[in-house]
Amino acid sequence: xxxxxxxxxxxxxxxxxxxxxxxxxxxxxxxxxxxxxxxxxxxxxxxxxxxxxxxxxxxxxxxxxxxxxxxxxxxxxxxxxxxxxxxxxxxxxxxxxxxxxxxxxxxxxxxxxxxxxxxxxxxxxxxxxxxxxxxxxxxxxxxxxxxxxxxxxxxxxxxxxxxxxxxxxxxxxxxxxxxxxxxxxxxxxxxxxxxxxxxxxxxxxxxxxxxxxxxxxxxxxxxxxxxxxxxxxxxxxxxxxxxxxxxxxxxxx
Numbered sequence: 001x002x003x004x005x006x007x008x009x010x011x012x013x014x015x016x017x018x019x020x021x022x023x024x025x026x027x028x029x030x031x032x033x034x035x036x037x038x039x040x041x042x043x044x045x046x047x048x049x050x051x052x053x054x055x056x057x058x059x060x061x062x063x064x065x066x067x068x069x070x071x072x073x074x075x076x077x078x079x080x081x082x083x084x085x086x087x088x089x090x091x092x093x094x095x096x097x098x099x100x101x102x103x104x105x106x107x108x109x110x111x112x113x114x115x116x117x118x119x120x121x122x123x124x125x126x127x128x129x130x131x132x133x134x135x136x137x138x139x140x141x142x143x144x145x146x147x148x149x150x151x152x153x154x155x156x157x158x159x160x161x162x163x164x165x166x167x168x169x170x171x172x173x174x175x176x177x178x179x180x181x182x183x184x185x186x187x188x189x190x191x192x193x194x195x196x197x198x199x200x201x202x203x204x205x206x207x208x209x210x211x212x213x214x215x216x217x218x219x220x221x222x223x224x225x226x227x228x229x230x231x232x233x234x235x236x237x238x239x240x241x242x243x244x245x246x247x248x249x250x251x252x253x
Contacts, residue, residue: 005156007104010125011096013153017132018092020147021050022085024139031081035142037228043142047084048077050135051091057128058091058098061121066109099125115167116200117160127164130157134226154218155187161225162189162200169197170251177211177242183218193246212238 005013025031031044038046052072059070078084102108104122113119117126133153140146149157158181176194180203188203190210214221215235223229231243 005126005129007122007125010122010129011099013129014092014096014099014125014132017129017136017153018088021132021136021139022088024136024143024145025088026081026085027145028139028143031079031084033142035138037138037141043139044079044084046135046138046142047088050132051077051088053131054088054091054095054128057124058094060108060110061095061098061102061106061124063108064102065107069109095128112164112167114169115164117163117167123164126156126160129153130160130222133157134222134228137223137228149219149222151185151218154222155183155185157222158183158187158218158225159189159200161222162191165225166191166198166246167200168251171195172198173249174242174245177239177245178208179242179246180207180210180213181221182213182215183221184216185218187218191246193242198251210238212236212240212242214243 025043025047028043031042031047033043035041035043035046041049056069056072059073060066063070078087099121102121104120104125106121107119108121108124110117110119110123112123117123133149134157137146137149162181172193172195174193178193179191181189181191190201190203190207192199192201213236214224216224216233220229220234224234231240236243
């Protein structure tokens with residue numbers, strides 16, 4: 001579906017959202033503060049997760065085409081706030097440097113390669129934008145000061161999640177269904193679920209009525225598909241069970 005931002009804009013967003021993430025962490029009462037949207041995680045766990053991910057994807061992009069990803073860096077992460085923030089900033093710069101060096105078309109390993117999102121540096125940059133975006137929300141929630149997401153970034157985040165996480169040739173194990181997602185900012189998406197797999201597309205005016213639909217702001221839809229909000233937080237029409245089946249589905253190719 002790839003209706004998204006230019007590569008240079010993605011790199012800038014990774015940098016901007018990472019700065020917002022560091023600010024949220026610095027503003028929190030403690031690195032031991034719980035993260036309500038990530039049960040059993042502390043803020044330290046969240047920083048470690050995101051920073052380790054930035055380093056891992058930097059290595060993946062740098063490696064180029066590969067059958068499997070490199071091992072994750074298991075080096076000890078500092079637990080003192082200033083040192084931890086410096087470690088995260090370094091992690092983020094490693095990713096940005098790898099992406100700049102590679103350019104958008106550099107192919108690489110990606111766990112989503114069977115779907116519609118491309119297995120290249122552009123696809124990685126887009127995924128990391130939204131990984132940082134959502135984890136910034138998590139950090140702000142832990143700090144007690146959630147800020148609104150940029151609407152255009154949240155809109156792309158919904159599309160990216162469908163392209164990456166709800167895009168697979170693995171057969172849908174239930175009755176064929178369609179889902180419509182409607183953002184109040186004026187964007188809509190279609191997800192088809194059937195024996196050929198799960199396939200997202202922009203929603204056209206002549207689309208048939210869906211099995212179910214979800215309406216909310218782009219930010220609400222993004223937080224819903226990422227598991228931070230529930231069905232009760234959106235306007236849901238049609239068969240609620242389709243959403244429940246999709247949330248529970250773990251496709252095997």
